[in-house]
Amino acid sequence: MKRFLAVLLEYENRVNPEPGVPRAPTFGEQAAALERMAQRLGGMLVPVPYVARQGQGVGDDVHSTLEAEKCDGILLFAMEAIRKGSQLDTKRVARLHRDGYEVGLLIEDKLVSSLSELEELLDFLHVINAVRTRDASTSWAEVVAIEHRR
Amino acid sequence: MTDSQKFLHDFEEFGYCIVPADDRAELDRLRSDVRDVLYDQLKVKSGDVQNDLDHIHRHCGDSAEIDRLRLAVTPIIAEKSMANRRIFAAFHSKLTSLVGQDVLAQRVPNVVLQPPNHPTPTELHRDAPANSPYEIVVWLPLVDCHHSKSLYILNRESTRAALELYRLNPNDAEAFEGLLDARAELVDVPYGSALLFWSALFHGSQVNTESETRVSLNTRYKHLFAPLGMKDPFRYFEILQTTELMRLGLAFQRSEDM
Numbered sequence: 001m002k003r004f005l006a007v008l009l010e011y012e013n014r015v016n017p018e019p020g021v022p023r024a025p026t027f028g029e030q031a032a033a034l035e036r037m038a039q040r041l042g043g044m045l046v047p048v049p050y051v052a053r054q055g056q057g058v059g060d061d062v063h064s065t066l067e068a069e070k071c072d073g074i075l076l077f078a079m080e081a082i083r084k085g086s087q088l089d090t091k092r093v094a095r096l097h098r099d100g101y102e103v104g105l106l107i108e109d110k111l112v113s114s115l116s117e118l119e120e121l122l123d124f125l126h127v128i129n130a131v132r133t134r135d136a137s138t139s140w141a142e143v144v145a146i147e148h149r150r
Numbered sequence: 151m152t153d154s155q156k157f158l159h160d161f162e163e164f165g166y167c168i169v170p171a172d173d174r175a176e177l178d179r180l181r182s183d184v185r186d187v188l189y190d191q192l193k194v195k196s197g198d199v200q201n202d203l204d205h206i207h208r209h210c211g212d213s214a215e216i217d218r219l220r221l222a223v224t225p226i227i228a229e230k231s232m233a234n235r236r237i238f239a240a241f242h243s244k245l246t247s248l249v250g251q252d253v254l255a256q257r258v259p260n261v262v263l264q265p266p267n268h269p270t271p272t273e274l275h276r277d278a279p280a281n282s283p284y285e286i287v288v289w290l291p292l293v294d295c296h297h298s299k300s301l302y303i304l305n306r307e308s309t310r311a312a313l314e315l316y317r318l319n320p321n322d323a324e325a326f327e328g329l330l331d332a333r334a335e336l337v338d339v340p341y342g343s344a345l346l347f348w349s350a351l352f353h354g355s356q357v358n359t360e361s362e363t364r365v366s367l368n369t370r371y372k373h374l375f376a377p378l379g380m381k382d383p384f385r386y387f388e389i390l391q392t393t394e395l396m397r398l399g400l401a402f403q404r405s406e407d408m
Contacts, residue, residue: 018380018382019280019380019381020280079382079384090403090404090407091407093407094404094407094408098408105384107382107384107385108382108384108385109385110384119401119404120389122400122403122407123389123392124383124384124388124389126400126403126404127374127375127389127400128378128383128384130375131375131376131377131378132378134375135377135378
């Protein structure tokens, strides 16, 4: 039976974590949902989950945890668990795949187990990183303001 | 002015356009698939596609059952029928002229069933600002839609007037209703065409007082690098298509991760 490390997301805001969502899911709810995902993938969760703080992402220690727990994969509650600041950690995802781990994303309903699936995910992550960087920049705000005045 | 120039001019002026499919055969196949999925769920023998969809309410019970049916078929139509891909293909020329060749598409198009006298029409709303204002909404009826069987929309000028009225008189529901009565346009959209509209326009529907059900899909597209809005892009969108140049650029960035 496959062994998966669950990555729970510690939300910055427990109330209204995103538009239309009144409260963030608890660790218990996240763990239960990830347990079902692990079962669907023919496996189980290792007993102790990893906790990623929103905005800080998954640290280097996750790799030693995966090795120590003899995991086959890692299941993240949400893509937000790999966001560091404004950027999604593409290098982390690539390394997890390179080290041979399946990478699952529960909320986004994605599983990366092949190179083509990794490439597809990385492409999307790069696009979103680029868009977020541009949208937060002062030069973009100036462009929008100029267009607005036209 | 050519047809495509007129389309773009009208779209910018009014914020919406009703356009015929470029690929009617693709649309017919999608409609037939949607009918099959619905009738499979209902375990009812199917016949003529148009008639089946117009009269699907004869095989459904109350509103709760219709909602259950809608929720059951939505993921199937998204995944098995690849609806977002096929809608884009069916209206390719107009959609690419608006959003370009590198495209993000809503992962799961919405399926709407609005039977006669169904008590819960779609409330007046606009998608943006929760959605990106750089997004196009495709409202695709799979039956002929007219009068209350269709939806209503406020064009750019009317949407601006509605926002201004609300800003000045946020509690004056009567005045707002009056503006809606005066300005909301019930659009006639025959099967074979789609209503393309800007995400920031107000729209909604009334109780369908016609004798047939409205069956429609709605979905959204935007340029790959368009600003995101507030919705989680990974949950709501997927990359639909990219140009050769975009693929080279993305491969270059990917190589730095590997």
